[in-house]
Amino acid sequence: xxxxxxxxxxxxxxxxxxxxxAVQAAAAIAVEHGIQREVLSALESRPNLATRWLQAxxxxxxxxxxxxxxxxxxxxxxxxxxxxEALLHRARNCVREGDIQRAGALLRLALHGAxxxxxxxxxxxxxxxCKPAFGCQRQIRIALLGSSxxxxxxxxxxxxxxxxKLEPEFYEPPFGAYMHELLHPDSGLGAFxxxxxxxxLNNRDLGLLDVCDNGLAVxxxxxxxxxxxxxxxxxxxxxxxxxxxxxxxxAYHVLSSAMSTGRARTITRINxxxxxxxxxxxxxxxxxxxxxxxxxxxxxxxxxxxAKIYPAPRVLPSVAEHLVSCIRAELGLSRKLLILDLDNxxxxxxxxxxxxxxxxxxPPSAVGERYQEFQQYVKALGQRGVLLAVASKNNPExxxxxxxRHQGSVLRLDDFVAFKANWLDKPSNILQMAxxxxxxxxxxxxxxxxxxxxxxxxxxxxxxxxxxxxxxxSESIAALERGLYFQAIRLTSEDVARSASYxxxxxxxxxxxxxxxxxxxxxxxxxxxxxxSVSADTSVRVTQLINKTNQFNLTTKRYSQEEVQRRMVxxxxxxxxxxxxxxxxxxxxxxxxxxxxADREWxxxxxxxxxxxxxxxxxGFMFRDMVDCARRSGAERLRAHYVPTAKNKLVEDLLPRFxxxxxxxxxxxxxxxxxxxxxxxxxxxxxxxxxxxQRVGAL
Amino acid sequence: MPIINQLNLxxxxxxxxxxxFVRSETSPNEIADWDSVAQVKLVLAVEEAFAMRFxxxxxxxxxxxxxxxxxxxxxKGTVA
Numbered sequence: 114x115x116x117x118x119x120x121x122x123x124x125x126x127x128x129x130x131x132x133x134x135a136v137q138a139a140a141a142i143a144v145e146h147g148i149q150r151e152v153l154s155a156l157e158s159r160p161n162l163a164t165r166w167l168q169a170x171x172x173x174x175x176x177x178x179x180x181x182x183x184x185x186x187x188x189x190x191x192x193x194x195x196x197x198e199a200l201l202h203r204a205r206n207c208v209r210e211g212d213i214q215r216a217g218a219l220l221r222l223a224l225h226g227a228x229x230x231x232x233x234x235x236x237x238x239x240x241x242x243c244k245p246a247f248g249c250q251r252q253i254r255i256a257l258l259g260s261s262x263x264x265x266x267x268x269x270x271x272x273x274x275x276x277x278k279l280e281p282e283f284y285e286p287p288f289g290a291y292m293h294e295l296l297h298p299d300s301g302l303g304a305f306x307x308x309x310x311x312x313x314l315n316n317r318d319l320g321l322l323d324v325c326d327n328g329l330a331v332x333x334x335x336x337x338x339x340x341x342x343x344x345x346x347x348x349x350x351x352x353x354x355x356x357x358x359x360x361x362x363x364a365y366h367v368l369s370s371a372m373s374t375g376r377a378r379t380i381t382r383i384n385x386x387x388x389x390x391x392x393x394x395x396x397x398x399x400x401x402x403x404x405x406x407x408x409x410x411x412x413x414x415x416x417x418x419x420a421k422i423y424p425a426p427r428v429l430p431s432v433a434e435h436l437v438s439c440i441r442a443e444l445g446l447s448r449k450l451l452i453l454d455l456d457n458x459x460x461x462x463x464x465x466x467x468x469x470x471x472x473x474x475x476p477p478s479a480v481g482e483r484y485q486e487f488q489q490y491v492k493a494l495g496q497r498g499v500l501l502a503v504a505s506k507n508n509p510e511x512x513x514x515x516x517x518r519h520q521g522s523v524l525r526l527d528d529f530v531a532f533k534a535n536w537l538d539k540p541s542n543i544l545q546m547a548x549x550x551x552x553x554x555x556x557x558x559x560x561x562x563x564x565x566x567x568x569x570x571x572x573x574x575x576x577x578x579x580x581x582x583x584x585x586x587s588e589s590i591a592a593l594e595r596g597l598y599f600q601a602i603r604l605t606s607e608d609v610a611r612s613a614s615y616x617x618x619x620x621x622x623x624x625x626x627x628x629x630x631x632x633x634x635x636x637x638x639x640x641x642x643x644x645x646s647v648s649a650d651t652s653v654r655v656t657q658l659i660n661k662t663n664q665f666n667l668t669t670k671r672y673s674q675e676e677v678q679r680r681m682v683x684x685x686x687x688x689x690x691x692x693x694x695x696x697x698x699x700x701x702x703x704x705x706x707x708x709x710x711a712d713r714e715w716x717x718x719x720x721x722x723x724x725x726x727x728x729x730x731x732x733g734f735m736f737r738d739m740v741d742c743a744r745r746s747g748a749e750r751l752r753a754h755y756v757p758t759a760k761n762k763l764v765e766d767l768l769p770r771f772x773x774x775x776x777x778x779x780x781x782x783x784x785x786x787x788x789x790x791x792x793x794x795x796x797x798x799x800x801x802x803x804x805x806x807q808r809v810g811a812l
Numbered sequence: 813m814p815i816i817n818q819l820n821l822x823x824x825x826x827x828x829x830x831x832x833f834v835r836s837e838t839s840p841n842e843i844a845d846w847d848s849v850a851q852v853k854l855v856l857a858v859e860e861a862f863a864m865r866f867x868x869x870x871x872x873x874x875x876x877x878x879x880x881x882x883x884x885x886x887x888k889g890t891v892a
Binding site for chain 1: 814817818821822825826830848849852857863865867868871
């Protein structure tokens with residue numbers, strides 16, 4: 114005779130995809146009939162994910178959170194993937210025990226796991242409570258302007274921002290009041306001084322009909338561009354907006370797109386025009402691409418009619434993920450380096466055992482074709498500026514052989530800026546990469562099918578993002594698409610040439626080892642510097658550098674595109690860019706110098722250089738240029754200030770090296786121009802050319 | 813475990829208060845944070861947990877925990 118406890122066990126053991134509900138229902142019955150202990154002993158025998166989960170829930174009801182903790186730790190998928198639901202539960206218990214730090218770490222992991230909207234509802238209060246544990250490094254001000262209720266979106270965005278170490282402050286006027294906020298000089302928006310304006314409009318704001326003549330479309334477009342103009346005039350914020358989505362119920366069915374006056378067709382045309390007209394301060398996100406990654410409907414008529422919620426609550430997590438990724442990109446916080454495992458991540462099988470001919474990569478194997486597609490996807494990331502690296506436990510020769518000779522391999526050895534195939538542990542390999550490439554761990558993403566490796570890297574290098582993947586190649590693509598870690602909102606020529614430049618650095622290392630003196634080495638590089646005043650052409654790249662340079666950065670001041678442009682035209686600012694080429698690569702625009710100009714004295718506001726070109730003597734050249742210009746303007750001294758951060762120790766002695774001496778105020782140093790000893794830059798000079806308006810910025 | 817206990821777990825989560833204990837009469841008057849936004853979140857969380865959808869009439873007539881229970885009871889043993 115089967116017991117009640119065994120029935121309950123069977124009900125969860127064979128549960129369908131919605132485990133949470135099955136487990137909850139089973140737990141409810143066990144508690145109602147007081148047979149938790151019987152069910153627990155029935156669960157011991159056959160562990161799968163669902164039974165482990167029920168075990169954790171019931172242990173908690175019988176023996177308390179402490180006893181349940183190890184059971185919650187075991188609630189992971191057969192491939193070792195962490196489940197947001199279980200992480201949330203553990204985080205709650207940690208808070209109860211007073212361990213906010215650990216709770217924060219668990220919640221961050223859960224928020225990286227693409228949880229559904231229900232998770233955000235149930236976790237947001239806890240996330241807010243754990244705010245100090247997220248280690249926020251930057252405050253941002255976000256205004257949410259919309260024709261719908263934005264509160265739900267705000268909570269999701271807040272959780273995601275905290276996950277990304279951004280501490281957001283929101284400004285949220287009542288829905289529909291956005292035009293008033295934008296147009297009235299004394300509105301709260303102006304006083305709030307937003308860094309970002311997220312504009313949530315929907316098709317109702319376009320005033321379209323089932324059949325639209327061209328006049329309607331023209332009106333609709335100018336309605337949107339007017340909003341942009343007001344936002345640009347009144348604030349210095351970056352504006353982020355989704356494209357419009359045609360309403361799903363459309364009595365004209367396919368005609369709506371087939372007829373040139375159909376509503377769906379008109380909305381497509383409006384979106385197209387908006388992309389063409391969007392100024393640099395506006396970032397448009399294609400809502401269709403968000404819809405493509407979501408199964409559910411874009412709008413929910415009940416949420417709309419009862420609470421004016423747009424879009425549907427269930428798509429909010431992925432909408433918020435897109436918005437936050439654009440904010441990261443604008444702040445220069447997008448990830449830079451994708452580190453890939455090899456066996457069962459970039460191809461199927463184990464090359465050390467199966468041999469290069471035995472692995473599955475490319476046709477005729479079906480899974481091989483999917484791995485090849487994944488390689489194509491990775492290659493495209495590389496071509497648009499994401500750096501690629503390999504970290505794999507393998508014999509280096511076996512691993513390299515695949516990229517050299519395998520017919521199916523899309524990726525080649527020179528696609529990678531670092532190649533670590535060895536038997537060292539992964540965290541050590543990754544740390545070594547960081548120091549060789551002079552990149553911070555917080556710009557790394559690791560894709561690895563092995564849960565043990567993922568766990569090791571997460572524990573030792575928590576700054577590295579390690580998405581949960583099983584090794585199925587289409588899932589690896591999906592993980593990168595969901596996380597949007599490498600979001601970019603502008604493409605510069607430096608982005609496209611970045612990989613080549615890093616590769617060249619590695620070749621230079623060899624030259625340095627072979628060659629003799631430092632001067633000889635520098636001369637051998639045949640370096641050429643171009644430089645000029647920052648202008649519209651160069652301002653995009655200059656802003657990018659200002660916001661992401663950490664190491665060779667004297668003051669680490671961050672400026673938005675708007676602030677850069679203001680300084681670029683100001684008579685009180687001397688604002689330079691520097692660009693470096695050598696015999697190996699065109700490194701692009703790599704240096705920025707900004708000084709505030711007064712009658713007698715110049716004050717250095719920003720002095721930075723891309724880490725790729727450290728050790729080339731470029732800073733000496735920049736210094737000479739500044740001294741030259743300052744003297745010609747009649748100035749008598751330079752004043753400067755080193756602002757130490759966790760990462761810029763490199764420039765600690767930069768100012769003393771060029772003869773600056775301590776002035777009265779703490780940290781401030783001055784240099785009398787009469788007493789300057791100019792540094793030797795013979796290896797650079799001669800090839801120098803002054804290019805005032807050389808176009809190097811956009812593609 | 814009757815519906816009210818399952819609802820209690822949802823309320824504890826949404827308001828992040830493990831000591832919260834709701835009764836059928838519990839209404840926004842008792843829970844200070846139960847505002848219109850929390851109401852929307854509760855509706856969505858209950859829909860998710862019980863795999864059902866409320867009608868717009870039901871959504872606008874939920875004023876206490878008992879109203880959730882009534883709406884859920886009306887669906888017992890049926891296809892939501």
